[in-house]
Amino acid sequence: MIARTHVxxxxxLHSVAQLRTIVSRRPERARHLAEHYDGQAPEFSADLSAVAADPSISMAIVATPPSVRKGVIEQLAKAGTHILLEKPVARTPEEALDVVEICEREGVTLGVLFQHRMRQPSIAAARHVAGGMLGNLGLVEIAVPLWRDQSYYDELGRGTYARDGGGVMITNAIHSIDLALSLTGPVTRVQAMTATSPLHEMEAEDFAVAGLRFANGAVGSFVASTAMYPHRTEVIRLHFDNASLRLSKDGLEISWRDGRTEIEAADGTAGSVKPLSGGRHEWHQAVIADFIDAIRVGRKPMVTGRQALVSHHLIAAIEASSRTGRPVDLAC
Known part of the structure; x- marks a missing residue:
């Protein structure tokens, strides 16, 4: 579903990269993607081994379902191909760690595509948090109020543990989880409940709620669902000593305790939200450009595979707390 956005x-990025090959189990079904590429038409293939063996291909974007991802990554990594990976890293924290260790063992760079960090409001929020003027963080609100109709889950395997590793958290809310944790630091304790609402027929959860305690002493809440009609944008609110931040894709609003309100990085193109449009490709483009630069200069990409494990561990802790009804502690 996200392939068109990548293309x-x-x-x-013509000045730094060329799209050489699109690999699909059914190349004929992927050929329409060439219409979205403004350059020399890419080749289409079902032969991953040929791509891995091509010395002129230095990196690959892996956007398969999580259930068939590990073998693809292992084959590319053994060939020395750097990998930029669509979220999530894998279906479980254990499987995700395996993926990370494969790439580390083979000496290739593994980046994870959390494009919400590249939104201008997110960049502005990170700058303010790092600046120190906000004071200490006291309270965190993470809200992911999404809508998916039943046809979304009627696709083979979607919303199952075998293909996706879960429901709304690992497939949808993981973006907001990653972005929030990049601003707040790690969570140390979770008390949670997850459920499948009567609005969907699916195996995994379409609703999750959790109370959070952070390593820095802050407390907070997390709510995510794909059963909240109409579809709305994700919102992260951070409450500090001196100000509160409201962060969404459309802008960053800072409410200072002295009564001032600042709006930064507002997106003038904001309008109705289309839940399955694939989003704007500029954020993906910025992540890809960062990854290419990281390879060329030998630095870490914006989000490494190992850094992405933090979000996986939090999701697993929320699931565990829901099953037992008890708090779950996480190691920092």
């Missing part, structure tokens, strides 16, 4: 993003 459009690569169209804007």
């Amino acid at each position: 459009a993003a690569l169209s804007g």
Whole structure:
């Protein structure tokens, strides 16, 4: 579903990269993607081994379902191909760690595509948090109020543990989880409940709620669902000593305790939200550009595979707390 966005993003990176090959189990079904690439038409193949063996291909974007991802990554990594991976890393924290260790063992760079960090409001929020003027963080609110109709889950395997590793948290809310944790630091304790609402027929959860305690002493809440109609944008609110931040894709609002309100990085193109449109490709393009630069200069990408494990551990802790009804502690 996200392939078109990746192809459009690569169209804007002609000066640093060329899209050489699109690999699909059914190449004929992927050929329409060439319409979204503004450059020399890519080749289409079902032969991953040929791509891995091509010395002129230095990196690959892996956007398969999590259930078939590990073998693809292992084959690319053994060939020395750097990998930029669509979220999530894998279906479980254990499987995700295996993926990370495969890439570390083979000496290839593994980046994870959390494009919400590249939104201008997110960049502005990170700058303010790092600046120190906000004071100590006291309270965190993470809200992911999404809508998916039943047809979304009627696709084979979607919303199952075998293919996706779970429901709303690992497939949808993981973006907001990653972004929030990049601003707040790690969570140390979780008390949670998850459920499948009567609005969907699916195996995994379409609703999750959790109370959070953070390593820095802050407390907070997390609510995510794909059963909240109409579809709305995710919102992260951070309450500090001196100000509160409201962060969404459309802008960053800072409410200072002295009564001032600042709005930064507002997106003038904001309008109605289309839940399955694939989003704007500029954020993906920025992540891909960062990954390419990281390879060329030998630095870490924006989000490494090992850094992405933090979100996986939090999701697993929320699931565990829901099963037992008891708090779950996480190691920092």
